[in-house]
Amino acid sequence: MTTTTTQIAARAVDLVKTYGSGSTTVQALNAVNVELVRGEFTAIMGPSGSGKSTLMHCLAGLDSVSSGSVSIGDAELSGLSDNKMTALRRDRIGFVFQSFNLVPTLTALENITLPMDLAGRKPDKEWLDNVIDTLGIRDRLGHRPSELSGGQQQRVACARALASQPDIVFGDEPTGNLDSRSSAEVLGILRSSVDRLGQTVVVVTHDPRAAAYADRVLFLADGDIVNEMRDPTEARVLDLMKTMED
Numbered sequence: 419m420t421t422t423t424t425q426i427a428a429r430a431v432d433l434v435k436t437y438g439s440g441s442t443t444v445q446a447l448n449a450v451n452v453e454l455v456r457g458e459f460t461a462i463m464g465p466s467g468s469g470k471s472t473l474m475h476c477l478a479g480l481d482s483v484s485s486g487s488v489s490i491g492d493a494e495l496s497g498l499s500d501n502k503m504t505a506l507r508r509d510r511i512g513f514v515f516q517s518f519n520l521v522p523t524l525t526a527l528e529n530i531t532l533p534m535d536l537a538g539r540k541p542d543k544e545w546l547d548n549v550i551d552t553l554g555i556r557d558r559l560g561h562r563p564s565e566l567s568g569g570q571q572q573r574v575a576c577a578r579a580l581a582s583q584p585d586i587v588f589g590d591e592p593t594g595n596l597d598s599r600s601s602a603e604v605l606g607i608l609r610s611s612v613d614r615l616g617q618t619v620v621v622v623t624h625d626p627r628a629a630a631y632a633d634r635v636l637f638l639a640d641g642d643i644v645n646e647m648r649d650p651t652e653a654r655v656l657d658l659m660k661t662m663e664d
């Protein structure tokens with residue numbers, strides 16, 4: 419069965435990314451082909467240096483591609499001007515990073531609505547309420563980041579990413595700085611944003627426990643997708659990682 423364009427949140431076709439030139443050239447991605455289906459939670463795993471961050475950055479339009487193409491929804495990124503690219507990143511992509519990247523002088527609510535405020539857009543109140551309640555941060559909205567725990571700060575960062583109803587939310591090790599309890603909370607929130615809000619979520623992670631929250635895990639090695647798993651469990655992910663080390 420072929421998947422129609424409207425069901426694809428992001429797509430890479432023959433995506434090659436090289437860094438440097440001459441004898442110092444590194445081929446970080448070797449003609450990667452991948453489709454990320456709307457409303458799914460995908461985890462990207464693989465050894466250090468396998469290309470996970472590069473793939474995410476190219477898919478999110480944070481880095482240019484050397485050849486091949488990347489699309490978000492029906493927009494092919496290489497065809498976009500710098501201004502259009504900035505607008506697309508702002509309006510259609512949400513980001514959650516390892517360091518929460520909240521503005522310390524703003525309250526939680528002001529942080530959540532900041533990207534939309536900068537874009538001159540009004541948040542959809544019903545959606546925003548839904549996100550705030552899904553993330554369980556209603557009683558924290560007036561607090562500044564320094565008055566919140568790490569897990570709460572990352573929930574606010576998740577709310578900021580989800581608030582504008584982006585086509586896709588990218589997380590680069592979003593639980594890398596959290597203890598196991600807060601990690602589980604944040605991953606549960608990303609999971610429920612997929613289940614309850616229909617979000618599309620993609621995270622890079624080293625942690626099989628984090629990957630087990632996903633619908634699908636892509637395994638990278640040396641710049642290629644070498645394996646994938648649907649409906650992962652921590653044990654199955656660990657087993658596959660062991661076979662990939664052999």
Ligand SMILES: Nc1ncnc2c1ncn2[C@@H]1O[C@H](COP(=O)(O)OP(=O)(O)OP(=O)(O)O)[C@@H](O)[C@H]1O
Pocket residue numbers: 437438444445446464465466467468469470471472473
């Ligand atoms: N800006 C850059 N300049 C040169 N080489 C780079 C650059 N960014 C990444 N690379 C190289 O590209 C390859 C893939 O790097 P990438 O960061 O995507 O891997 P990763 O799987 O995310 O690794 P990690 O798990 O350690 O974060 C590596 O060999 C890396 O050294």
